[in-house]
Amino acid sequence: MNTSRRRAASAGFWLLAAVALCQGVYAAEATPDFTGTWRLLPATKGPPPAPPPPGAVGPPPMVLAALPLLRPDVAAKMRAAGASTDRGYCAPPRFTGAMGYLVLAVAKLPIAFEILTSPGRLTLLDETGLIRRLYLRDKPLPNWLDETNAGNSLARFEGNTLVVRTSALSAEAETIQGVPGSRLGRNAQVLERMRVLDKDEMEIITTVTAPELYAAPVTTTNRYRRDPGRTLLELTFCSEGDRSYNSDTRSERFDATPPADLPPPPSN
């Protein structure tokens, strides 16, 4: 009897030890869970943006004056080129260092995105159709392209922070949508430090180095909330049948041709 008790106690001990060991190994290897749908949290509230003045063209001088990190020649070029409704119209989604938002001339537009995890890789997909694959490895993959819309991203964990280095970005990518003078240019690189702050909040500190655009690296910090209930909706500026733009004449319009399936007016 005593022997069988001793054996049972011994078995229990070894079972508990094995469980503890497994938990220890698991804890040592556990990495933050970035999986899910994320939305940008608002920054400090400022006054609402003003509507555009009638007939306004190009970034106003105040915008240019507020970009001290722009290279002087770039600022001059941007001032000369102004904004275009045509050149950026059908551009594919491109990564410029902004994750979860687009910078427009009048606002920072939030764009929800989803992170999928798979062995050796995280995949980020946003509502504009941008797809970024972050490879957990040190060296580039074979046959990586010299220039891509999403860039080539190598990632590694430093503690609980995912450090992502992205290069091979499109030189045509506009940091301010619709403003050709804001293109990243060649040899731009993005460094991101992503960490989950608590269960449902994430921070990304982004440093963009773009020698043809900025006089010095630009660092921004954004926070995001995990939002499992959100439906990701496609957002595109290039759509057939756009009522506000005529792609044949490359001009704006207000096409008030009624839809074919309208119900009849109310009966009196």
Added chain:
Amino acid sequence: MNRCIIRRVFFVLSCCASAAALAHHTYSMFDYERHLTVTGTVAKFEWKNPHSYLWVYVPSKESAGKYDLWAFENGSPAVLAKQGWSKEGVQANEKITVEYAPLRDGKVGGHCLKVSFADGHSLTCPGPGSVPEGN
């Protein structure tokens, strides 16, 4: 230092307007100096990119018993959804009041600024001057 500069950049960007407005659209066909209001019956809510459109039957001022069809441009669904809009939230045949920036050419319609519904709730239309930063 950099963070301060970037905050300043975003602040000024969001305070200033330019022709680029929302990506490909200058909104120059709308007169934002004027905010008008009209009441009518929803004919259709087009829920699509790059802009949704709200079609509204409004009693004609010229012909008694007749209706004019008004068109109001609104934001894209992805942006609208972040401000409480939904495809099902605007139903055909319901009465609404639309606050809008009119078309400069004098035609009926414009850019939607706010829609008020019969049950008392209202929704803001994103556009120049009312784009949310967070969602």
